[in-house]
Amino acid sequence: MEKMFSKDRMLLFARSIWLQNRSKDWRLAIVIAAVMAFFGLVSPLYGSYDFLSLPVKVILVILAGTTFKMLGNPSRAISFLTIPASTAEKTAVIILYLQVYYLVGMCVVSFVGYYVGQLLHNLLLALPFVNEFFNGADSFTAHQFSVASVSFPEFGNTLMTLSVFISIFLFGSVYFRKNALLKTVLSICAFLFALFLIDVFVFGIATTGFGCTFSTSKAFPELTPWAQDVISYGLRTVVVLFFWFMTYLRLRETEA
Amino acid sequence: MIHLNNVTFGYTKRTPIFKNMNLELTNGHIYGLLGKNGAGKTTLMKMMCGLRFAQEGTVEMFGEPAQWRHPQMLQDLYYLGEEMAAPDLSIRDFVSAYAPFYPNFSQEQMNAYLEQFEMEGLTQHISKMSHGQKKKVFISFALATNVKILLMDEPTNGLDIPSKSMFRKVMAMAADEERLFIISTHQVRDLHSLIDAIIILDGGEIVVAEPVDAITDKLLFKVVNDLAEVPDAIYSEDTLRGIYTVSENHTHEDSKLDIELFFNAVLCNKGKIKEIFNNL
Numbered sequence: 001m002e003k004m005f006s007k008d009r010m011l012l013f014a015r016s017i018w019l020q021n022r023s024k025d026w027r028l029a030i031v032i033a034a035v036m037a038f039f040g041l042v043s044p045l046y047g048s049y050d051f052l053s054l055p056v057k058v059i060l061v062i063l064a065g066t067t068f069k070m071l072g073n074p075s076r077a078i079s080f081l082t083i084p085a086s087t088a089e090k091t092a093v094i095i096l097y098l099q100v101y102y103l104v105g106m107c108v109v110s111f112v113g114y115y116v117g118q119l120l121h122n123l124l125l126a127l128p129f130v131n132e133f134f135n136g137a138d139s140f141t142a143h144q145f146s147v148a149s150v151s152f153p154e155f156g157n158t159l160m161t162l163s164v165f166i167s168i169f170l171f172g173s174v175y176f177r178k179n180a181l182l183k184t185v186l187s188i189c190a191f192l193f194a195l196f197l198i199d200v201f202v203f204g205i206a207t208t209g210f211g212c213t214f215s216t217s218k219a220f221p222e223l224t225p226w227a228q229d230v231i232s233y234g235l236r237t238v239v240v241l242f243f244w245f246m247t248y249l250r251l252r253e254t255e256a
Numbered sequence: 257m258i259h260l261n262n263v264t265f266g267y268t269k270r271t272p273i274f275k276n277m278n279l280e281l282t283n284g285h286i287y288g289l290l291g292k293n294g295a296g297k298t299t300l301m302k303m304m305c306g307l308r309f310a311q312e313g314t315v316e317m318f319g320e321p322a323q324w325r326h327p328q329m330l331q332d333l334y335y336l337g338e339e340m341a342a343p344d345l346s347i348r349d350f351v352s353a354y355a356p357f358y359p360n361f362s363q364e365q366m367n368a369y370l371e372q373f374e375m376e377g378l379t380q381h382i383s384k385m386s387h388g389q390k391k392k393v394f395i396s397f398a399l400a401t402n403v404k405i406l407l408m409d410e411p412t413n414g415l416d417i418p419s420k421s422m423f424r425k426v427m428a429m430a431a432d433e434e435r436l437f438i439i440s441t442h443q444v445r446d447l448h449s450l451i452d453a454i455i456i457l458d459g460g461e462i463v464v465a466e467p468v469d470a471i472t473d474k475l476l477f478k479v480v481n482d483l484a485e486v487p488d489a490i491y492s493e494d495t496l497r498g499i500y501t502v503s504e505n506h507t508h509e510d511s512k513l514d515i516e517l518f519f520n521a522v523l524c525n526k527g528k529i530k531e532i533f534n535n536l
Contacts, residue, residue: 009327012356019353020343076341082305084330084357252325256307 004086013085014093025105032059032106033113040117041124049114052158056106060162064098065169065181068251072177077256091248098166160236167243174250257283257405257436258304262313265296265303269311273299275460276313283404284433285467286450289440290519291457297440298338300457301407304438305335317405331358334403338410340394342385347393348378360402369396369426373419387414395423399430408439412446420446444515454515456522463522464533468513474532475521476505477514490528491521504532 035055070076083090172184223231258281266272273296281287291297302308303315306322306329315322317329343350347370355361370378373392382393391414398406412420420443427450431437438455441447453467464471479498480486489501500514502521522529 004326006327009357016353016357019345019349023344070341073341075337075339078302078307078335078337079341079343081307081325082330082333082335083354084327086327087325089327255309256302 004088005092006086006089009085010089010093013083013089014096016083017093017097028059029105029109032109033116036110036113037117037120040114040119041121042117049111051107051111052155052162053110056110057162057165059106060098060102061165061169062181063102064166065173065184067094067098067170068173069180071174071254071256072180074256077254081254081256087248087252091244091251095170095244095247098170099163103162160233160240163240164236164243167240167247171243171247171250174247174254257281257318259316259319260303260313261316263303263310263315264312265299265308265310272311273460277460277462279455279462279465281436281438281455281465283436285453286427286431286437286439287453287455287465288444288447288451288515289438289455289457290442290444290515291440292523293442295457296460297457298409301335301409301438301440304405304407305330305333307335332404334358334398334401334406336394336398336406336408336411338413340390342383342390344381344383346379346381347375350382350393351378351397354397355401358401358403362400362402365402365430366396366400369399369429372422372426372429374422388416388419391415392419395426399426402435404435406435406437408437410441410443411439412441412443424450444519448515451515454518456519458523458526463526463530466533470533471518472505472511472513473508474505475511475518476503476507476509477501477511477517478503490525491517493517493520 032055070080080090085093168188169181169184172187173180176183258279260277260279263274263277264272265274265277289297289300299308303310304317304322306315306317306325309323317333320326320329322329343353345353351363351366355363355366370376370392373396375389375392375396382390385393391411395408395411398408412423415423424447427437439447439451444451451468453465454471455465456463475490478486478501480501481498483489483492483499483501486492486501486503489503491502493500500517502517505511
């Protein structure tokens with residue numbers, strides 16, 4: 001095990017990825033901050049700021065879906081696969097990058113961008129001619145910036161669902177060599193459609209007969225909220241771990 | 257160090273590139289890997305570093321299957337492909353990012369090789385360099401890693417004429433008894449003085465894998481004016497300088513290996529060459 005998993009090599013690999021991507025990451029951070037600042041500037045008062053906002057989620061999923069883009073390019077694939085670190089170390093570092101570094105980074109950058117946008121919004125409104133110009137417009141009324149109090153069950157729930165998508169898109173990026181993001185989206189759509197058909201035609205038959213309604217829930221007994229939570233978190237954890245493991249296996253079998 | 261045992265490989269199952277290939281390579285040599293286009297030179301090198309998996313048989317590096325890509329194997333092995341991905345990093349950052357993976361990496365050597373190649377400035381961005389300059393950086397890095405096995409695919413492609421001579425110089429500086437270099441090339445004249453063993457791939461098999469001494473011990477390379485002087489010639493080429501011949505060296509006469517001539521002789525008379533080198 002020591003042969004295949006070394007903390008020092010993991011740190012070296014993480015450092016090499018950081019060095020390799022830092023300028024790209026900076027550019028991405030600036031773009032996200034600018035976009036969020038724009039939203040902060042023009043949007044009406046939300047009342048509170050959500051750390052795991054939709055743009056953050058979408059960007060994280062896109063990053064996950066393009067993680068192994070280099071495997072589609074033979075020379076880049078060779079460079080990556082021949083770095084002296086084990087597949088387990090490479091997979092673990094990449095997961096940590098997505099689930100910690102990029103997640104925290106995106107939350108911070110988008111928050112800062114949005115906050116700066118809101119500050120600019122209020123500063124601009126302090127100018128008499130701007131105030132006069134936008135008088136009455138909803139999106140240009142001064143407001144207090146506030147951050148939503150983080151409700152941990154809700155935050156954990158969102159984070160868990162996001163992790164499921166990140167793990168699926170991560171696997172998609174190693175499974176599909178070209179256009180991985182698009183192919184993963186299409187695969188998810190196909191899977192959901194298949195689930196829909198199963199629900200309608202299999203569980204539908206069992207419970208309500210043929211009919212175009214979601215009926216799976218009717219096939220199972222009512223559960224207490226606590227049991228529902230346990231099953232929901234448990235299932236999502238299993239899905240995340242499953243796709244991490246599949247990513248590792250696929251990477252181990254990858255040729256260049 | 258490198259052991260191929262009954263290796264069969266093909267990009268499709270119906271058309272194997274290699275069939276039951278066996279090969280044993282030891283340290284202390286610079287092997288020239290020769291073969292026609294599509295013979296499988298790059299594929300063979302990729303299999304050696306675990307980038308391609310054998311359909312049958314095993315490829316072992318340092319006694320372990322290459323396809324496991326164990327870090328212990330990879331830190332003693334470097335594959336320099338014909339086209340290398342140029343990272344968006346300066347030379348200094350590239351070294352800082354990747355050198356720590358190689359325990360025997362030497363910054364002094366890296367600087368010395370870059371100096372030999374007349375590359376100045378560690379702050380230059382690799383992605384903005386010309387193809388030849390990138391190649392010089394990667395060659396310098398590959399040699400400075402001091403790995404035991406170095407696989408180079410067409411390393412002189414893209415190098416200008418002075419750089420090719422510099423390449424020979426740095427390779428000679430880096431070679432020692434502990435290391436094994438494999439250089440795949442079509443430019444045999446570039447590396448004539450460097451290679452001390454030859455591997456020839458043809459028709460999905462290794463026809464010859466012999467040190468240069470063993471080749472000149474068994475074959476005689478001679479220039480004659482009349483082919484009748486070498487009645488048992490295995491191969492001959494008519495040129496302006498005379499007729500270049502390859503024949504069996506029954507008299508143990510000394511001669512200088514002409515790699516290109518030898519390669520052509522192998523392709524034209526494979527059966528006879530295999531018989532001479534006891535590969536039948």
